[in-house]
Amino acid sequence: MFANRYVRTIILSRVLLQLGIWIRNFAILLYISDITNNNSNYVSLISVVETAPIFIFALIGGTLADRWRPKRTMVWSDLISGGTVFLVLLTLLSGSWYALLVGTFVSASLSQFSQPSAMKLYKKNVPAEHLQGVMAMSQSLIAIFMVLGPIMGTFIFLHYGVKVSLALTGILFLGSSLVLSFLPKDDAAEAASASTNFMNDLMAGLRYVQNNFALRKLSLTFGITGLAAGLTQPLALFIAIEKLGLSKQSLQWFLMANGASMLIGGALIMGIAKKVKPQFLLATGLLVSAICTVGVGASTFVPVTLLLQIVSGLFYPCIQVGIQTLLVRNTEGPFMGRVGGAITPIFMGMMLVGMALSGYLKDATSLLAVYVLSGLLLLVGIVFLSPLLRKEQQKGTPQVM
Incomplete structure (x- = not known):
């Protein structure tokens, strides 16, 4: 896979971006926590500005990514992100920290344009038999930074402060833009084929998802x-705290164990990517996650809970890799951005609904009941997927039903 120039370049770009994002996020989190005396409202606002762009710009960004040239879109997105970080740094030097939230919002918004462009390049330039392996590689990269990102971000902030953290973030974003500039020149015909009407393109993307059985x-x-x-x-x-009788600080060890096992799981999937159909990969991940979720909710023993977190982490990449591979395989190139922009907010929106309900459901029932409900929902996901388990969809062909 690394012999492919597009894969090699985009992955290197994503390494720089992930490193910059984690350094930025932890610098902002710890800095705002310090200056507001751990004010929960301001701390929660950080999550809002990181998540809101997915709802606001995912479909818009996906539509524009389909209209624009992918290399140019990615290069300029990272270039503007880097420039924004340095503007925020200048504002911070003048004494205003609110610009940190604005800068994070802008950077997260630009990623909604860059990510679908990367998927378009993968779709066009990566052989079908290697797509699942590339998705697994991308998932492994995310897992690596889930383990190392908080450590590096915290270390840099504690030793060098928020200003150095932001400057380093800006340099990494600009570095990503520079790396992407070495991609082959865009095909001008791609962008020229787009409609002149933005809303027509957006609605065409929604109809494409609606008419595609697999999607x-x-x-x-x-x-x-x-x-x-x-x-x-x-x-x-x-x-x-409640099930295992541990301190709050102990949670980090469970998260790190889960993240490390995700890394291993992603590496294993790369090894079997050509042998397993993505729909079966996805179903396996959902089944194991359902069992582990119920087990974690029921367990009162630290070793058992830790083991379940590790097993869950090993199979979690099956879910992400399976979904991403099926999306790419069942979407025609000109619709890649809009399909991703239409489907990604569904996950985020439903996750926020679940987060809003979780505390209420725990108080109304019990911690175990909420975890059992979550496990059952994952099993329902397998039921929704069952038609794809019976019949593999033809690559890139909409199936009307």
């Missing part, structure tokens, strides 16, 4: 998976 099923599976994840994500702390 409809994936949307349902994606949504129910997001709801299941949202129900348990805010309650992980209570597993450590």
Whole structure:
């Protein structure tokens, strides 16, 4: 896969971006926590400015990514992100920290344009038999930074402060833009084929998802998976405190074990990518996650909970890799951005719904009941996926039903 110039360049770009994002996020989190005396409202606002762009710009960004040249879009997105970080740094030097939130919002918004462009390049330039391996590689990269990102971000902030952290972030974003500039020149005909009417293009993307049998099923599976994840994500702390009788600080060890096993799982998937159909990969990940979720909710023994977190982490990449591979395989190149922009917010939206309900459901029932409900929802996701398990969809061909 690394012999492919597009894969090699985009992955290197993503390494720089992930490193910059983690350094920025932890610098902002720790800095705002310090200057506001751990004000929960301001701390939670950080999550809002990181998440809101997905709802606001995902479909818009995906549509524009389909209209624009992918290399140019990615280069300029990272270039503007880097420039924004340095503007925020100048504002911070003048004494205003609110610009940190604005800068984070702008950077997160630009990623909604860059990410679908990368998927378009993968779709066009990566052989079909290597696509699943590339998706696994991307998932492994995310897992690596889930483990190392918080450590590096915290270390740099504590030793050098927020100003150095932001300057380093800006340099990394600009470095990513420079790396992407070495991609082959865009095909001018791609952008020229787009409609002159933005709304027509956007609506065409929504109709494409609606008329594509595989994408409809994936949307349902994606949504129910997001709801299941949202129900348990805010309650992980209570597993450590209430179920296991541990301190709040102990939660980090469970998260690190989960992240490390995700890394291993992603590497294993790269080895079997050509042998396993993505729909079976996705179903396996959902099944194992369902069992582990219920087990974590029921366990009162630290070793058992830790083992379940590790097993869950090993199989979690199956879910992400399976979904991403099916999206790419069942979407024609000109619609890649709009399909991603239409489906990604479904997961995030349902996850936020689950997060909003989780505390109420825990108080109304019990911690175990919420985890059991989450596990059952993951099983429902397999039911939604079952038509794709019976019949592999033809690559890139909409199937009307």
